[in-house]
Amino acid sequence: MTDRTSDTLDLAPSADDLDALRDKYAAERDRRLRPDGAGQYRRAAGEFGYYAKDPYTPWTERQALTDRVEVLVVGAGFGGLVTAARLRQAGIDSLRLMDEAGDVGGTWYWNRYPGVHCDIESYVYMPLLEEVGTVPEWRYAPGEEIRRHAVAIAEAFDLYRDAVFQTRITELTWDDDAAEWIVNTDRGDRMRARFVVTSSGTLSQPKLPGIPGIESFRGHTFHTSRWDYGYTGGTPDGDLTGLADKKVAVIGTGATGLQVVPHVGRDAQHTFVFQRTPSTVDVRDNRRTDPDWAASLRPGWQKKRQDNFLAVVSGEDVDVDLTQDGWTSTPDLQRAMITGKLDPALTPQERERRDELLDAQKMDAIRARVDAVVDDPTIAEVLKPWYRYMCKRPGFSDTYLQTFNRENVTLVDAADHGGITRMTETGIVVGDTEYEVDCVIFATGFEVGVSGVLSGTMPVHGRDGRTLLEAWARGPETLHGFYSHGFPNLFQLGALQNANSVNFVHILQDQAEHIAAVVTAARQAGAGIVEPSEEAQREWTREVQESAFDNEQFQADCTPGYYNSEGKGRPNDFTYGPGPVEFHRVLEAWREEHLDEVLRVETEVCS
Structure with a gap:
């Protein structure tokens, strides 16, 4: 489906709009708060150490070193x-x-x-x-x-x-x-x-969710950082032929989930995406390097470009933005988490007000993109992020949202249950509903x-x-x-x-x-x-x-x-x-x- 998002909004939110937005953000935050906080995760160690095992390089014995x-x-x-x-x-x-x-x-x-x-x-x-x-x-x-x-x-x-x-x-x-x-x-x-x-x-x-019953599941499981191509088939470019007759669960919708889901959704018989909190999904617009541009580069080009990128995202004064992408277009919004140069002409209150208005505009545009890309309005609502831009690391993809237009992909909203309720021998339970799957892929990131x-x-x-x-x-x-x-x-x-x-x-x-x-x-x-x-x-x-x-x-x-x-x-x-x-x-x-x-x-x- 064609992405119909406009790049900017015509009108800035009013004070009443911001009040309503704050209330919405607070309500969505409260739906997802858990008393155990980070304790909801467990290390891939001990009885779960096999999740951290290296699948890429065979173990090699060697003599101990004393040099x-x-x-x-x-x-x-x-x-x-x-x-x-x-x-x-x-x-x-x-x-x-x-x-x-x-x-x-x-x-x-x-x-x-x-x-x-x-x-x-x-x-x-x-x-x-x-x-x-x-x-x-x-x-x-x-x-x-x-x-x-x-x-x-x-x-x-x-x-x-x-x-x-x-x-x-x-x-x-x-x-x-x-x-x-x-x-x-x-x-x-x-x-x-x-x-x-x-x-x-x-x-x-690798970090694993502490789901009750995780050890009882009898199907196949692995973590995205230790991808099992022996089970899925294919390569990092996709073509996961081993999933053609499998019902697969992907747990996690952060930066990893945004990249994994389109491939699993395309190749598996059926894919269940378990989401507690949706990511922001802005345009990626990836492309091959222009060979003429590469040939035009002169010594020192990378340091110049790196320094320019760092200065732009840090809020420094620069004459030109050499990168011109999603990161360099949002330095004021990034300041909430990664600080940099502040405008001395504004009071802290004025700066917060301005940044909150800019943030609301950006997030409105991201939510509008979900409506523009996802066919089913009910699914679109679940995929909309309701929080400030830098509450999570911003995400970018030209294929993730489109995946939810596929008939063989089901989005499971686990927000009201604090995440997945439990796992059984044959599936995953959210609330009172069990989803039977053959394979569970943990896209839950790292410590x-x-x-x-x-x-x-x-x-x-x-x-x-x-x-x-x-x-x-x-x-x-x-x-x-x-x-x-x-x-x-x-x-x-x-x-x-x-x-x-x-x-x-x-x-x-x-x-x-x-x-x-x-x-x-x-x-x-x-x-x-x-x-x-x-x-x-x-x-x-x-x-x-x-x-x-x-x-x-x-x-x-x-x-x-x-x-x-x-x-x-x-x-x-x-x-x-x-x-x-x-x-x-x-x-x-x-x-x-x-x-x-x-x-x-x-x-x-x-x-």
Whole structure:
């Protein structure tokens, strides 16, 4: 069916319209609130550990390692890859990459489900394009193209040489006498490293819904991040011939569901889509890269485009928007969750009023698109999102809504029941209705914001045996989010007390360059220790807290999701409030003026 959506609305909502909209949003939020909050999910571990098993790379036995490297990078997603690449460029030869997966790629190693694409333009998302010498084939790259690019980075910078995969750290212990880390793993390794960089990511551990009776279902089940092509047939491009005679349930309608449902809906005998909260579904408009445009690119083109994208979505003043897509058209709306530059001419009340009006217009347009695309008005109503734009990560698709015009696709609204009621041996129950299915696909995403360091699954023992979690008992304390006093030569990548953006790979690139600069400075100065003072990390923690953008009420008003801990809310004082562009300026100035403050020449440098 043709998409009949107009791009703009003629009239802005009135005050009465906003009051009514707030009431509607509150009612829809309350329908979905659950007393257990994030406790409604369970880890893919223990009796459910098979959901996290790697289906892509056969297990390989190896001898335990007891050697020493100068730098160990934990995590082979884009954060770890770019960090390792920058360290290699800085002249570090003794470098090891480690990951639990069977190869590099991180999220893109795990996510190989049909239809998987990145929702950020590939020219700004995929790092080191110029260094590797490639231009993506698609504007919004499919997952396999992104995964192959991760492999290309590892090959270009010789990162496979000492890499170890299918390996998980079980303990990190600082050896003060040797000024290095002892690294124990689940493979029996007891290796040593002068520096350890953790980029173990927060999008690798699959998350399962805690549905009563989930263990009793006798049909086939799997998680989208461990897609079972042996059962479904086909490839990431689709053609799931194995589902032709199957009744299939897809649980989850977030970013993954938007991409999976069109393929399963087309190929399965019948598809049941179980929805608690609908996503926003804006136009994607993906297309192949214009070869003439690619040929016209000049050296430095990617950094220019990346910086422009980051500036636009952060609310910085720019002369031109080089990307011109759904993200760069909504920076004011993104400010509610990912902060940036604010208009000083407006009071906070005026700014909130303006942003709420813009938000209402955008969401009205998205809901109008549902009416324009979906034939059945009853189904269309269930698919309409009733919340502020950034309550959930915005979604984009040119095929998802259209799938609900198929006769073999059934949308099941589970909102009034707090989600799925239970599972039986043969199906899924919502309320008093059971839907018999042959296969259940969990499109329920990953554990977000919980790295191995933060969860305690990778215990870190610093000076005097004190653990990092003990040191952070009253809250995290770092300098710029990278390192903490009492834990020398340990660098962490991530958003904690650092910057954030919708294109987090750009943030990881900036973090990688910063870490490489600090390690290089330490080597040049003959410093055996990189460690911030207690005073420096206290000052930075205080600055992060004082500069934090107050979005507590915004999150409280949102429908439950991982942004607000399933309706429980969470403080926004874990990232730097003025935004990523300003944070990059802060880091540049610090490297010029204060970098030597974290360097201590008190021991010989390990060779």
